[in-house]
Amino acid sequence: MEGSVDVVIVGGAATGSALAYFLSNSSSFKGSILVLEKDASYQKCATALSVASIRHQFSTRENIQLSQFGTEFIRNIGDTLAVDGDRPDVNFHEAGYLFLATQAGYDVMRENHALQCSLGAQIVLMNATELQRKYPWMNVSDLAAGSWGEKGEGWLDAYGMMRAFRRKAISQGVRYLENEVVQIHKAGANITGVTLDNGDTIACGVLVNAAGTGAMKLAQQAGITLPIESRKRSVFYFTCPEKINHCPMVIDASGVYFHPEGEGFITGVQPPEDQDPECFDFDVQYQLFDDIIWPTLAHRVPAFEAIRCEHSWAGHYDYCTFDQNVILGYHPDIKNMVFANGFSGHGMQQSPAVGRGLAELIEFGEYKSLNLKRLGWERVLSGQPIIEKNVW
Ligand SMILES: Cc1cc2nc3c(=O)[nH]c(=O)nc-3n(C[C@H](O)[C@H](O)[C@H](O)COP(=O)(O)OP(=O)(O)OC[C@H]3O[C@@H](n4cnc5c(N)ncnc54)[C@H](O)[C@@H]3O)c2cc1C
Incomplete structure (x- = not known):
């Protein structure tokens, strides 16, 4: 293996960069973080092509609370994600x-x-x-x-928010590499590393799947089938x-x-x-x-x-055919792979709260701020969809 990193995040758009920011922002987290993004222009990812709106009008507690934190974060983004006094502005139109x-x-x-x-x-x-x-x-x-x-509620510049997460994460020591993950290595129930399209192999402690519509292929390499389609x-x-x-x-x-x-x-x-x-x-x-x-x-x-x-x-949704909600957290069959996939039409607004939640899960082994357990794999594996009535 060419290198070894504590947390490897595959996909550096809204979800991956939000997680990279929150994890690197934790004063108690001392590990190394690497984001692998296959297209640093971000031209085709959902984040860049999004309608970029945020709402609290969902029918499930989790979706409402995820977006409520999203709003709070967006309102303060200029202070929170400023780098060397340069404050990002995501042009939030709070028109409802x-x-x-x-x-x-x-x-x-x-x-x-x-x-x-x-x-x-x-x-x-x-x-x-x-x-x-x-x-x-x-x-x-x-x-x-x-x-x-x-x-x-309203709409904003999603691309700008993603760039602001990325820039702040880099300023906090996160490394970004423009490479595609083409292979996952596993030993028993552990992911040991990934191989990139240039042939390099990187060992990792935790692997995060934040690959949008690339998530199904990545999961497959780890032997997991995601109930997600590119729509x-x-x-x-x-x-x-x-x-x-x-x-x-x-x-x-x-x-x-x-x-x-x-x-x-x-x-x-x-x-x-x-x-x-x-x-x-x-x-x-x-x-x-x-x-x-x-x-x-x-x-x-x-x-x-x-x-x-x-x-x-x-553009494309990573559309969760099971219940149109994100599948979040560890899969019971793999000890060190975290999933954040299947956002369907609401992943941009959920990225701040999901980034924060996954950072807590990786560092502490549990959610601290907002309990997102119900969005985990267990509901999928036991066939119990969370019915969100306000999706279209
Ligand atoms: C038309 C449209 C309208 C939308 N409207 C809204 C809206 O109003 N509000 C809202 O909240 N959400 C909306 N969404 C959904 C939202 O944009 C997505 O849920 C969110 O952007 C997902 O972010 P992500 O980082 O998880 O995935 P993406 O933005 O898709 O990023 C995934 C990244 O992973 C990279 N990648 C994939 N595979 C690999 C690999 N093997 N190796 C390395 N890198 C890899 C890709 O290059 C990509 O950059 C919309 C989406 C679309 C398409």
Whole structure:
């Protein structure tokens, strides 16, 4: 083996770099940390292609609390991740999410709202009349209610946040290498090291899988099957001749979303299940815009009848087919491999809390700040999904 490192993190985007920051920031952790990232341009990772929004409107305690810490972290990121007085700014637009419900979705919205508020989230429930008053540009004729995040929710520069984590981690002694891990070495229930695409081999004490859609291949090399697929998500940027004031991140009852971005808006939708196979290409699914998104936008906001689609891109979710929640922590069959995979559509906002949680797990053998045990492998292996009702 060419070298030996205490903690090797595979994948240096949002998750891997957040973990590298938190672990190297612990005054009691004395080990060495190496991040292996196959593409230092980060052009194709989910973090760089993300819609980069954060919300507290989930239906499970863990997802709500993960994002609540995310908001707190993002608000203070300039101080926390400053390097030599240079403070990162991730351009956090705290304009809230607005979930819309027809009568059919109203009861679930009310249940979710009660849980969110009990955990301290500042979410306002509005009936159709109140919605119309607050958003005069919206067609509310088929709506029963909307729930809006008054504080803590919005969108930001995910790429900037990831770079800030990475830069701070490096300033704290973390080493980054641009290399792909192509092989994992195992002795019994222990990972002993990894081989890189240049042929070098590195021994490690703990191996972390933070490889996004590369996670399945990496897990396979360790003999573990992850219930995760790479699923494509297309995003469209459009402009509208009419001004739409005070627009939050709107999640239509149909699942189509939009939020302001610069002079225009970005939008997208989860493809229908039969058009959502495992996929690794980056071809934009234009028919989604024509068949689903545009008609829905024009129905919800009549001024959107006249929009113009300016550009688009596609990225990939590491989509957890088991329950669309992250699989976090050690696998019972391997003593020293930590997983942080299957974030589906919410890994950017969860990266600060997941980074902190995994740093605690690696250093102390347990979660200290937020108990994330329920998101571990046990639920997967015992066939008990955590049903998150607010995913799309
Ligand atoms: C279109 C889109 C919209 C999204 N919108 C949101 C949103 O609004 N809010 C939100 O919270 N989340 C959103 N997400 C999800 C979020 O972006 C991801 O969950 C999150 O960025 C995952 O971060 P990650 O670091 O785990 O993975 P990634 O960002 O995918 O990074 C994984 C890294 O691992 C590297 N890698 C892989 N295999 C290897 C290997 N063998 N060796 C070395 N390096 C390797 C890759 O090069 C990559 O840089 C969205 C995602 C997409 C695609």
